[in-house]
Amino acid sequence: MDIELSPEDVAFREDVRRFLRENLPETVKSGAAATPSVFVEPEVGQVWNAVLHAKGWLGYQWPVQHGGTGWTPFQRYLFEKECAAAGAPNLTVLGLKLLAPVLWTFGTEEQKGFYLPRILSGEDYWCQGFSEPGAGSDLASLKTRAVRQGDHYIVSGSKIWTTHAHHANRMFTLVRTNTEVKKQAGISFLLIDLDSPGVSVRPIRTSAGDHEVNQVFLEDVAVPVENLVGNEGQGWTIAKFLLENERGGSCHAPKLIHDLDRIVSASHEQSDGRGGVLADDTDWKRRVARARLGVEALDMIELRIIAEIAEGNAPGPQTSLTKLLASNLRQEIDLLAVDLYGVAGLQLEKARPLHGGDAPVPVCAPGAMIASPRYLNSRAWTIFGGTNEVQSTIIARSVLGL
Template sequence: MDIELSEQEEAFRQEVRAFLAENLTDTIRDGAISSPTVFVEPEIGQEWNAVLNKKGWLAYQWPKEWGGTGWTPTQRYIFEKECALAGAPNLTVLGLKLVAPVIFNFGTEEQKEKYLPRILSGEDYWCQGFSEPNAGSDLASLQTRAVRKGDKYILNGSKIWTTHAHWANKMFVLARTDPNVKKQAGISFFLVDMDQPGISVRPILTLAGDHEVNQVFMEDVEVPADDLVGAEGQGWTIAKFLLENERGGSCHAPKLSYDLEQIFAMSENMAAKGGTLKDDIDWRRQVARLRLGVQSLEMIELKILSRIARGEKPGPLTSLTKLIASNLRQDIDLLAVDLFGPAGMQLPMARPLYGDNAPQALGCPRAQVAAPRYLNSRAWTIFGGTDEVQKTIIAKTVLGL
């Protein structure tokens, strides 16, 4: 695997850097820095999406015929890395990187024409209806039912930990269409309109005080048969495809590296015994350990990239990136709390933590977000498949145990 950039790839990197320098405003960057949640707030994320869409770079992972850029896997990685190192917000992943690939891989031409342009324009904002109160890691045990009645399905059930359901007007849902077969075989994948009778959203506040996730209730919700993706009973196959994208569809290492280096740079201004914290040997040892972890993760991500470049599927290595990235995320966020000391333990309940109406910070804005971000990142080892699930996948499919 050659990790050196070609002359053309280096030119592309410089083009991306120039674009970011001109278009990534302080408002957008500061909003991203001061967002403690995994998913950036829509007002920040959608503003950045619109900038990228105007440039034609928003759907960089999509096929060119549906608005994609036609970039190589290496160009896509360069773009994500440069965005991360510039402090750009994450994209609205649920629509762009999760349901969109499902639609253009499994959907009908009518579904592609209906939904893909609306994801790009921001008219549709998606949430994910997978987990249920009694079906989290054991997702195949889900009980939400979808019964065919003429030209539509009637859905009944509930979903939980549904990120941004209070903002979304669309939800992609796994529901059981056949209760009499093996549980994985009786699941189907639906595109559901949130703006209809029978859907209610109950907020769930996190330990950090953020309203990011919800429980969604569906009571006799109508879904046109045309909004079934794939065939009945194909939902489990589609879900595995989607989760593979969720676990390894983005590069985590550059964002982790950006956050770690920001923390290390700020330690120069923190007094410690005999000098500054940046000079403390124990502190430097902690940073070095995390740097090595991030670099190792990037090598795995580049290995996945090389597979994709050869036309291969990412495979179970995505579980390895999910496992490593989740634990590094938690360790780096804990390091930030340690960096700021008492100022890093403040836990303001008001949101957002950016803009003119943000609560007054004790110290700097980064200290204000340290504790909320640490508490929020505890979910990293749970969502998208727990650490235990990832280790089982790795043991079976990578190590052959």
């Protein structure tokens, strides 16, 4: 899809491209390419974060007064598109794109002054404690309790599917502070130091062999009252705000386009088993065309949302549409990668990491070693951040008015 750029946007894009050519470390680029899970490991992601922070570009979505760049919504889109095309890793989203907007919108001046600089510097690495064993898609049914005792909340319960909790030193979480009201009205938003007594983290291995998610146990954990964000009972409102940012805070299409282009490029060298190359196979070309049309349609929708943001409007419930489409396209493209390599695409190496000097030797091309674990991990896309069914319900009610 071509969009006519203003001279200012062309100059901005060229500045970003030049910066990426000169400053994106090859180890970071190769590490991102060889990461089968959704989140890159800190030894890859935090290195790139530090490069961007030194440039002043890490908080590119933040307000200027909190360390942001002052870029327009379209410039932010161009930045993400160029980063994706260059093979840069996704940024560490939990602190930068989820918690930070909550803090500058609902937090106290003390919370903003303390936590926001530490997110940018990398001193704090955050995880998100929302889902529980009995409260995933039905998040309002969470049972983790926070009982106020003097100047502390005593928190007990557990959180599950907690991404990178084994790396994090802090967790933002939803807790129940009132059991006598409607379940949504009794939820509050707390910041928890994971070094506190009573916190333990248990790893959960995915079917692909990756350790990305965890279960976090909270046993009478004392949390200072000043770690409450917003008011007691405001957690549900804050969670909805955060989830809209999660679903619409970044553009999915540029990364999907990059991954699809990489697969198509490899198909020109991959045998079709009949003496030709897969790129010339009619069924393969049909599948690629369907995926590309889907990604380009998603790109248009995301640009429409960007235009709304540029007018001063919130992302809104239409971000559920981008989450739904991006999840399905992610799975479709990852399946293409498996089929691209045939039998070699079925290899499932359990060693980690799959990048660096100690990485295992792939069967066939490096992309073949990544194909199956990436495919298996992407099964979670239609679950995390709200299942496809939840997104469809939001679209039906809030977008279509059904």
